[in-house]
Amino acid sequence: MALDVGVIGVGMIGQEHVRRLDGGPGGSRVVAVADADAGRAATVAGRLPAAKALPSGEDVIASDAVDAVVVTSWGPTHEPYVLACIAAGKPVFCEKPLATTQQACRRIVDAEVAAGRRLVQVGFNRRFDPAHRALKQAVDDGTIGAPLLVHCAHRNASVPQHYTRDMSIADTAIHEMDQLRWLFGQEITAAQVFTPRRSSRGGELQDPLLVLFEMADGVLADVEVSVNVHYGYEIRCEVSGESGTVELAEPAPVRVRREGTVAGLVPADWRERFTLSYDVELREWVDTVVAARPPGGPSAWDGYAAQVVSDAALQSLHAGGRVAVELPERPGLYR
Missing domain, CATH: 3.30.360.10 (Dihydrodipicolinate Reductase; domain 2)
Incomplete structure (x- = not known):
């Protein structure tokens, strides 16, 4: 099956991930994007065959068209977006940091434990x-x-x-x-x-x-x-x-x-040095989501421990x- 992905935050790293995910591993495609800069979101969506620019990250997570979410927005916004993904039962790939404080990271860990299944992967690409x-x-x-x-x-x-x-x-x-x-x-x-x-x-x-x-x-x-x-x-x-x-x-x-x-x-x-690692990282994440397996990469606990x-x-x-x-x-x- 193809994986329909929503991307929250389409700055430099977000656009790098959009490029890899749309028509990329496992037949994934980007179907929704959002950004604090609505004009930038519209521009990025306009370059993609199936994507829509939505008003907010919350709209991306709530969209029935989105199977899984990639969070590449400003660090302080990571916690609410990741928590919303867990509440919605949607797999989420969150660029580092998982959150900007250890308390926020722990809240994510606790929410995932309460949900009883691993949904979060953190973007430690090395x-x-x-x-x-x-x-x-x-x-x-x-x-x-x-x-x-x-x-x-x-x-x-x-x-x-x-x-x-x-x-x-x-x-x-x-x-x-x-x-x-x-x-x-x-x-x-x-x-x-x-x-x-x-x-x-x-x-x-x-x-x-x-x-x-x-x-x-x-x-x-x-x-x-x-x-x-x-x-x-x-x-x-x-x-x-x-x-x-x-x-x-x-x-x-x-x-x-x-x-x-x-x-x-x-x-x-970093883009030149770690190009292949980003390719492998997102390909393996897509593979685990499509197969309904727990993510094999860095977990919410890893994000918390690093913080x-x-x-x-x-x-x-x-x-x-x-x-x-x-x-x-x-x-x-x-x-």
């Missing part, structure tokens, strides 16, 4: 990146022995003027928070943020940051967050184990040797020191 999947496979297979240390870097060429110090944690490093939990299948138990010498390229922004995470089994993971490196977009991860190491390979598709130099192309931004870790890291950023991550017992629905 779990679907072939390179990250190969990295996890090597860790799971014991190829490098027991993991001991992890070294990560999350580097952006630049960020908008409205980007704040807190966003380095809550919007950027949160990807590594989910990645580490998924990579090792366990929770992060503590976080500490260090502020090295500030780059002159970041203006008044404290950039870079170094975040140290403690995993439940004692593995330590350091994450460099640099958002004004200028040379491009780069994601690094190396796991050091008892008998070897495994790391993400260079993302450059080609290497050029000329005039005494060797050079590889660096992705310009709790983010809040601990933000506390360390503002007050200093090591901050313990305190999570309640995971509900049975997510075990």
Whole structure:
């Protein structure tokens, strides 16, 4: 069967998802869109053969024509839209963050548990990146022995003027928070943020940051967050184990040797680096919805856990020191 999807929020990432979903995996098509900018919603709908622009996200969720919903609107709107999808019994793919506070995330978890079925998938796309999947496979297979240390870097060429110090944690490093939990299948138990010498390229922004995470089994993971490196977009991860190491390979598709130099192309931004992961992510989500299976990707619990870790890291950023991550017992629905 074809899956008829409604999309709430058709900014940059929303339009990326619309492009993938309309006539895409499993015969999915976009039949309804809504956006705070009604003109933009009308423009996007006008480019699609079966889509209508509806007045609000609530109208998209309530529409009988919509089988499943994709939420890519502004972060603070995620909670009410996801809760409305759960109440309507409709599967929902919500871009990260699940919500902007851990309390809001917990309300979503509680609503899903009360409904008795998993309907929510959160858009932590690295779990679907072939390179990250190969990295996890090597860790799971014991190829490098027991993991001991992890070294990560999350580097952006630049960020908008409205980007704040807190966003380095809550919007950027949160990807590594989910990645580490998924990579090792366990929770992060503590976080500490260090502020090295500030780059002159970041203006008044404290950039870079170094975040140290403690995993439940004692593995330590350091994450460099640099958002004004200028040379491009780069994601690094190396796991050091008892008998070897495994790391993400260079993302450059080609290497050029000329005039005494060797050079590889660096992705310009996240869209270039993670194109395939978004393709796989949405294809697998559509497949699970069509098959009436629980989503196989990051759950509402994963969105909640990442937000709790983010809040601990933000506390360390503002007050200093090591901050313990305190999570309640995971509900049975997510075990």
